[in-house]
Amino acid sequence: MKVVVGSTNKVKVGAVKRILTPQGYEVEGVDVLSQVSDQPFSDAETVLGASHRAQGALAFGDIGIGLEAGVEYLNDQLFLVNWGVLKTKEGQTFYAGGTRLPLPDELRDALEDGIELGDVIDGYSKRQNVRTNEGAIGVLTADFVSREDNFCHIVRLLWGQFVRNSNCCRK
Numbered sequence: 212m213k214v215v216v217g218s219t220n221k222v223k224v225g226a227v228k229r230i231l232t233p234q235g236y237e238v239e240g241v242d243v244l245s246q247v248s249d250q251p252f253s254d255a256e257t258v259l260g261a262s263h264r265a266q267g268a269l270a271f272g273d274i275g276i277g278l279e280a281g282v283e284y285l286n287d288q289l290f291l292v293n294w295g296v297l298k299t300k301e302g303q304t305f306y307a308g309g310t311r312l313p314l315p316d317e318l319r320d321a322l323e324d325g326i327e328l329g330d331v332i333d334g335y336s337k338r339q340n341v342r343t344n345e346g347a348i349g350v351l352t353a354d355f356v357s358r359e360d361n362f363c364h365i366v367r368l369l370w371g372q373f374v375r376n377s378n379c380c381r382k
């Protein structure tokens with residue numbers, strides 16, 4: 212059974228591989244459109260992007276997984292949010308949300324101006340390609356939690372729901 216991730220970002224594909232390769236699944240990443248803003252600005256837009264990515268990925272395998280990051284206001288505080296969607300050829304859809312972490316106030320203006328967090332966090336941290344490495348979450352947690360760790364948590368939540376609802380691999 213082939214599992215396809217709707218992105219070629221190595222932390223997204225790496226997270227799915229980390230959970231599903233040991234279970235014997237073939238995992239591949241493909242570039243598909245999220246059909247939302249490059250920087251989603253709400254939970255609703257972020258989960259929609261993940262859903263589009265899962266649907267796009269499903270064309271290339273038996274299971275499609277979409278992982279999407281965004282930002283969301285809670286009261287006056289901007290938070291980093293992450294969502295995952297898993298879709299099967301049989302028409303099942305599973306959703307899971309990940310960690311929420313407050314973003315420093317210094318980042319808010321640039322994000323409100325439409326600059327992607329991936330670009331803003333590089334300048335803020337004085338690091339490069341943060342989005343395909345430790346992620347904003349790595350910068351903000353002194354590297355205790357990486358962006359891949361964060362997506363792994365979501366993949367476990369998605370896969371666990373899929374297993375519970377399928378006949379193939381229930382323990």
Ligand SMILES: O=P(O)(O)OP(=O)(O)OP(=O)(O)OC[C@H]1O[C@@H](n2cnc3c(O)ncnc32)[C@H](O)[C@@H]1O
Nearest residue numbers: 218220250279280327328329341342346347348358
């Ligand atoms: O190739 P894709 O799959 O698009 O990978 P991406 O890094 O752009 O990932 P998303 O589109 O899901 O992320 C939406 C935006 O949020 C940014 N972002 C979210 N979480 C991040 C993190 O932990 N570190 C750096 N950038 C992050 C990202 O750079 C985008 O601007």
Ligand SMILES: [Mg+2]
Nearest residue numbers: 245248249250
């Ligand atoms: Mg993107």
